[in-house]
Amino acid sequence: MRERERHILDAAVRVIAEDGVQGLRIGKFAAEARVSTALIYHYFEDRAGVLRHALEYLDLRAAAHIEEAVPADLCPRAALDRMLLVELQSALDVRMHCIAWGELRASAVFAPELRETLRSTTGEWVDHVADVMREVVETAHGSPAPDLTGAAERLTTLVEGLSKRWLSGYCTIERTRELLSGAITAELATI
Amino acid sequence: MRERERHILDAAVRVIAEDGVQGLRIGKFAAEARVSTALIYHYFEDRAGVLRHALEYLDLRAAAHIEEAVPADLCPRAALDRMLLVELQSALDVRMHCIAWGELRASAVFAPELRETLRSTTGEWVDHVADVMREVVETAHGSPAPDLTGAAERLTTLVEGLSKRWLSGYCTIERTRELLSGAITAELATI
DNA sequence: GTCTATAGGAAGATAGAC
DNA sequence: GTCTATCTTCCTATAGAC
Numbered sequence: 408m409r410e411r412e413r414h415i416l417d418a419a420v421r422v423i424a425e426d427g428v429q430g431l432r433i434g435k436f437a438a439e440a441r442v443s444t445a446l447i448y449h450y451f452e453d454r455a456g457v458l459r460h461a462l463e464y465l466d467l468r469a470a471a472h473i474e475e476a477v478p479a480d481l482c483p484r485a486a487l488d489r490m491l492l493v494e495l496q497s498a499l500d501v502r503m504h505c506i507a508w509g510e511l512r513a514s515a516v517f518a519p520e521l522r523e524t525l526r527s528t529t530g531e532w533v534d535h536v537a538d539v540m541r542e543v544v545e546t547a548h549g550s551p552a553p554d555l556t557g558a559a560e561r562l563t564t565l566v567e568g569l570s571k572r573w574l575s576g577y578c579t580i581e582r583t584r585e586l587l588s589g590a591i592t593a594e595l596a597t598i
Numbered sequence: 599m600r601e602r603e604r605h606i607l608d609a610a611v612r613v614i615a616e617d618g619v620q621g622l623r624i625g626k627f628a629a630e631a632r633v634s635t636a637l638i639y640h641y642f643e644d645r646a647g648v649l650r651h652a653l654e655y656l657d658l659r660a661a662a663h664i665e666e667a668v669p670a671d672l673c674p675r676a677a678l679d680r681m682l683l684v685e686l687q688s689a690l691d692v693r694m695h696c697i698a699w700g701e702l703r704a705s706a707v708f709a710p711e712l713r714e715t716l717r718s719t720t721g722e723w724v725d726h727v728a729d730v731m732r733e734v735v736e737t738a739h740g741s742p743a744p745d746l747t748g749a750a751e752r753l754t755t756l757v758e759g760l761s762k763r764w765l766s767g768y769c770t771i772e773r774t775r776e777l778l779s780g781a782i783t784a785e786l787a788t789i
Numbered sequence: 790g791t792c793t794a795t796a797g798g799a800a801g802a803t804a805g806a807c
Numbered sequence: 808g809t810c811t812a813t814c815t816t817c818c819t820a821t822a823g824a825c
Contacts, residue, residue, distance in 0.1 A: 411808095427708050429620035433801060443810055448802065506707060513704045515766035516697060517618050522767040529768055560769075561756065561781050568759025575706035576713040577720055578751075590752050597784045602790095624819060634792055639820060796821075803814075 408464075415440045415450060419461040424503035428458060428510040462511050462521065466528050468504065473535075483542035490539065491566055491587060495573065497580045505570050512567060533559045544598050558594045565590050599655075606631045606641060610652040615694035619649060619701040653702050653712065657719050659695065664726075674733035681730065682757055682778060686764065688771045696761050703758060724750045735789050749785045756781050 418440035422431055433454060437444045451457045476493040477486050494505050515521040537559035544552035565587060573583040609631035613622055624645060628635045642648045667684040668677050685696050706712040728750035735743035756778060764774040 425708075427620060427704075429618060430708065432799090434799090444801085445803080445811085446809055449808070454801065509704065509707070512762055512766055513618075513700065516700070516762070517616075517621065519767070525766060526768055529763075557777060557780055561777055561784075564759035564763055564777070565752065565756050566759075567762065568755035568757075571703055571707070571758065572720075572755055575703055575716060576710070577717055586748060586752055586755070589748055593752075593784050593788045596788050623817090625817085635819080636793085636821080637791060640790070645819070790825105792823100792825075794822085794824105797819090799816105799818080801814105801816080804812085805810100806812100807808100807810075 412450060413464075415442065415447070416461055416464040419457060420465060420503060420507050423461060423510055424506040428514045431458070433457070458514075459521075461507075462524065465504065465507050465511065466524065469508065469528070470531075472504070473532075483539055483546055487536070487539045487543055487591060488588065490536065491562055491591065492584055494566060495570060495580065495584050495587065502574070506574055509567065509571055509574065529563070533563055536563055540595070543595065552598065555598070558598070562587075562590060562594060603641060604655075606633065606638070607652055607655040610648060611656060611694060611698050614652060614701055615697040619705045622649070624648070649705075652698075653715065656695065656698050656702065657715065660699065660719070661722075663695070664723075674730055674737055678727070678730045678734055678782060679779065681727065682753055682782060683775055685757060686761060686771065686775050686778065693765070697765055700758065700762055700765065720754070724754050727754055731786070734786065743789065746789070749789070753778075753781060753785060 419431070419436055422436045422439050426432070426435070431454075433444050433447055436457065437447050440447075447457065451460055473490055473493060477489045481489065494501065494508070496502070511521065511525060515525050533556065537555045540555045540559055541552045544555070569583045569587055572578055573580055578586075610622070610627055613627045613630050617623070617626070622645075624635050624638055627648070628638050631638075638648065642651055664681055664684060668680045672680065685692065685699070687693070702712065702716060706716050724747065728746045731746045731750060732743045735746070760774045760778055763769055764771055769777075
């Protein structure tokens with residue numbers, strides 16, 4: 408991916424974070440990227456192409472984001488907290504990313520063509536969380552853990568739900584993070 | 599509310615469930631309600647008015663929905679299950695309601711004017727769930743329960759998150775319900 | 790209250806010069 | 808690759824008759 412393309416896709420993510428996927432207007436997007444609308448159509452075939460590329464770009468950044476936030480030498484319990492809490496931060500770029508991810512999820516309700524991307528990304532995230540949970544449990548108990556997919560699905564789903572409540576003004580970021588921490592503890596306690 | 603208005607608002611909910619809040623087109627909405635666009639503007643001032651009324655109507659129906667699903671003589675544990683699982687059903691009208699509610703939540707990220715309605719409805723729902731949880735705990739333990747607001751917030755949030763995953767094709771309705779049941783059990787176990 | 794017809798404007802997409 | 812200018816379509820909202 409060229410520098411220019413990344414610059415344009417960053418603008419797309421900003422506009423989506425401001426107006427939503429359905430609210431993305433090519434004109435506003437082009438202005439945000441400081442290029443003409445014609446150039447947008449030169450890079451991406453049409454409006455759907457813009458969304459497709461923007462959401463794939465988001466996907467790429469999400470993986471990098473998690474790896475960056477979780478150093479390899481962290482103990483499993485701390486790593487679990489980190490990887491789940493990393494999306495729930497008030498910093499502007501994290502917040503933007505979070506809004507855009509929520510929009511991707513919401514769009515897939517009406518746009519089946521997005522579902523496959525979403526399914527694989529979500530699946531990888533769930534598996535990753537389940538792996539770390541297994542490490543936590545086996546480190547603590549010293550015995551093999553049962554299947555943790557369900558617990559990992561609940562926790563990752565809770566992250567998505569909490570992010571929407573936070574972003575829609577229902578609770579503060581501190582409260583949101585506190586609720587998630589409580590859920591992690593509750594899930595681990597029942598294993 | 600007159601019969602005619604309810605009929606029109608039902609059409610609005612159907613269209614929102616099909617295309618989303620931002621995807622609602624007055625023309626399609628009018629056609630769905632089998633009236634002219636002019637009549638839409640006669641009943642609701644403008645497009646924003648349509649959304650406002652549709653979402654308030656949704657709100658009204660949600661409360662009725664829960665009361666209907668939870669008979670007064672049900673034991674607290676069963677009532678808790680019912681009131682949380684009631685939105686997660688594949689029946690077409692429930693599914694529609696669920697999509698529209700998700701859209702309301704998602705819209706509030708970009709439309710601050712919707713947040714107050716959303717906040718009060720959510721708050722009432724959380725309080726209701728917390729009350730029933732208290733009954734469950736006090737029936738089982740025989741001693742006063744601690745504050746359960748956090749647990750109720752997590753469970754209701756999980757319902758919202760799970761509904762989005764279900765509706766976006768990530769998991770089946772059976773799996774979704776199973777995950778929620780698991781979470782209810784986990785939350786109760788840690789009290 | 791309800792309709793038909795349409796004004797007026799926004800937005801997606803393209804043509805063609807540089 | 809990048810722009811300006813514009814075409815066309817679609818959509819909100821209104822005018823005015825019944």
